[in-house]
Amino acid sequence: MLNRRSDKLELLRIAEAVALEKSIDKELIINSMETGIAKAAKSKFGQDNEIEVQINRDSGDIGIYRKLVIVEKPENINTEISLQQAQKLSDENKDKNIGDTILQALPTFDFGRIAAQTAKQVISTSVREAERERQYNDFIDKKETILSGIVKRLEFGNVIVDLGRTEAIIQKNEMIPRENIKAGDRIKAYCYDVRREPRGQQIFLSRAHPKFMEKLFIQEVPEIYDGLIEIISSSRDPGSRAKICVKAIDNSLDPVGACVGMRGSRVQAVVNELQGEKIDIVNWSEDPAVVVSNALSPAEIQRVNVDLENKKLDVILTEENLSKAIGRRGQNVRLATKLMNFEINIMTDQEDSERRQTEFKEKTENFVKNLELDETLGQLLVAEGFSSIDDIKDSSVEALIKIEGIEEDTAKELIDRAKESYQKDQEEISKKIKDLGLESELIEHEGLTPGMLVTLGEQKILTLNDFADLASDELTGGYDIIKGDRIKIKGYLEDFALSKNEADNLIMSAREKVYKD
Numbered sequence: 001m002l003n004r005r006s007d008k009l010e011l012l013r014i015a016e017a018v019a020l021e022k023s024i025d026k027e028l029i030i031n032s033m034e035t036g037i038a039k040a041a042k043s044k045f046g047q048d049n050e051i052e053v054q055i056n057r058d059s060g061d062i063g064i065y066r067k068l069v070i071v072e073k074p075e076n077i078n079t080e081i082s083l084q085q086a087q088k089l090s091d092e093n094k095d096k097n098i099g100d101t102i103l104q105a106l107p108t109f110d111f112g113r114i115a116a117q118t119a120k121q122v123i124s125t126s127v128r129e130a131e132r133e134r135q136y137n138d139f140i141d142k143k144e145t146i147l148s149g150i151v152k153r154l155e156f157g158n159v160i161v162d163l164g165r166t167e168a169i170i171q172k173n174e175m176i177p178r179e180n181i182k183a184g185d186r187i188k189a190y191c192y193d194v195r196r197e198p199r200g201q202q203i204f205l206s207r208a209h210p211k212f213m214e215k216l217f218i219q220e221v222p223e224i225y226d227g228l229i230e231i232i233s234s235s236r237d238p239g240s241r242a243k244i245c246v247k248a249i250d251n252s253l254d255p256v257g258a259c260v261g262m263r264g265s266r267v268q269a270v271v272n273e274l275q276g277e278k279i280d281i282v283n284w285s286e287d288p289a290v291v292v293s294n295a296l297s298p299a300e301i302q303r304v305n306v307d308l309e310n311k312k313l314d315v316i317l318t319e320e321n322l323s324k325a326i327g328r329r330g331q332n333v334r335l336a337t338k339l340m341n342f343e344i345n346i347m348t349d350q351e352d353s354e355r356r357q358t359e360f361k362e363k364t365e366n367f368v369k370n371l372e373l374d375e376t377l378g379q380l381l382v383a384e385g386f387s388s389i390d391d392i393k394d395s396s397v398e399a400l401i402k403i404e405g406i407e408e409d410t411a412k413e414l415i416d417r418a419k420e421s422y423q424k425d426q427e428e429i430s431k432k433i434k435d436l437g438l439e440s441e442l443i444e445h446e447g448l449t450p451g452m453l454v455t456l457g458e459q460k461i462l463t464l465n466d467f468a469d470l471a472s473d474e475l476t477g478g479y480d481i482i483k484g485d486r487i488k489i490k491g492y493l494e495d496f497a498l499s500k501n502e503a504d505n506l507i508m509s510a511r512e513k514v515y516k517d
Contacts, residue, residue: 064106067103068104070099081104089104147203151181159181170205171204175208178275187207192204207274213236217266224259228250229247238277240277241279244281245282245284245340282339291340292304292342295335300318311499312344315345316347343476343500343501363386367381377405392418433450433453436462439462442464445464445513468514472503472507473500477494
């Protein structure tokens with residue numbers, strides 16, 4: 001009640017109506033009213049008072065009280081009271097002691113215009129905050145799901161979607177390229193983030209996210225929904241092409257066939273939602289060679305060399321299948337790389353043979369030159385799997401004498417020469433690093449060997465900032481398509497057999513150091 005003539009139950013009816021309309025707890029509304037009335041009462045009785053308001057949940061009666069602390073000698077009459085005075089106020093205070101708090105009843109009053117406005121503002125603010133919190137809690141549970149709504153408007157390329165009780169945004173870079181969206185269209189999108197913002201929750205949707213395609217398959221393929229088929233991974237070039245890797249939990253099922261559906265009906269429904277995006281469905285296998293062969297379809301693969309430790313795959317095929325495996329502008333191999341999280345090197349049989357011959361020749365020459373061996377012994381060591389002087393230095397006499405033609409004295413001499421060569425190289429490398437003027441932070445960067453540092457220094461990469469600005473491809477090398485031709489790009493550290501994953505980690509850790517400072 002705001003004055004004595006007001007209907008006492010009106011407050012309760014208002015609270016109930018607002019709670020129903022906003023889907024907010026009625027108790028929270030009444031608490032907001034109590035806070036608003038208390039703020040207005042402070043304007044009436046003085047800001048120094050500690051005011052508490054209690055609204056009776058059954059009758060609507062409003063009680064306004066001043067909170068007072070019992071002390072021996074009161075200094076502030078607005079907040080303190082003596083024990084004797086407190087006991088005189090009410091029989092309920094007879095058992096109170098020093099330090100306890102009591103409530104002193106204040107007279108009800110008619111709110112003035114300013115006090116009423118203050119109470120209304122507090123109540124409105126509390127209701128808005130409660131509504132925002134309720135909406136946030138509603139939508140945080142819908143994160144990583146598909147939401148459907150009506151396009152409300154377009155702002156600077158971003159799409160604002162009406163979800164019913166609130167709005168969401170699809171940023172320009174989360175749209176499918178060249179997609180024609182207009183106000184009034186019904187649209188589906190993947191909810192990838194829900195954030196608390198000062199003006200309410202912000203809901204971020206995406207139609208370009210790989211998970212959007214995965215969720216569409218879950219909707220269209222009952223076997224995935226029921227857990228009989230599992231989606232292992234996916235990759236997308238939105239609006240153009242995508243790949244999805246699936247595995248059958250139930251071995252009696254054909255996962256690819258189930259995802260395609262009768263006459264392609266299931267996959268076509270997903271394709272239509274993705275504006276005609278071509279989708280390759282790849283059958284998962286424990287063997288990465290089998291998966292990459294499926295993922296690079298329609299190219300026919302001759303063989304695959306698998307390096308599980310460095311997560312690298314060398315795919316060898318014929319010249320005729322090279323362009324099919326790479327795809328237009330490298331799209332096919334790029335999507336396969338993302339799908340498998342492996343570095344994929346595609347080469348023809350001739351390129352693979354030439355590479356092996358070149359590597360064999362370089363390793364042999366290294367042994368002949370630095371260990372002063374004849375060419376036959378150098379070739380023998382390479383053929384037996386010794387790739388570097390380090391391999392021989394770290395080997396044992398027992399391991400070397402197992403090679404036909406190498407006796408114990410020769411084995412000992414090989415190890416001694418390898419250790420001498422290694423020591424000499426380390427001294428030369430240290431001098432080179434000093435002469436090149438590399439920054440100490442780059443020299444101390446974990447993961448970079450002395451040999452790598454020399455190579456970087458020769459390329460004028462002298463500071464940690466220089467290194468952090470590189471891309472992993474600049475370190476490991478790779479292939480690029482220039483005017484339709486596949487061109488080999490040599491990486492700065494390609495000779496050190498650095499994997500793409502290792503290169504990524506080296507660069508990212510450098511960036512963390514640079515940007516943190």
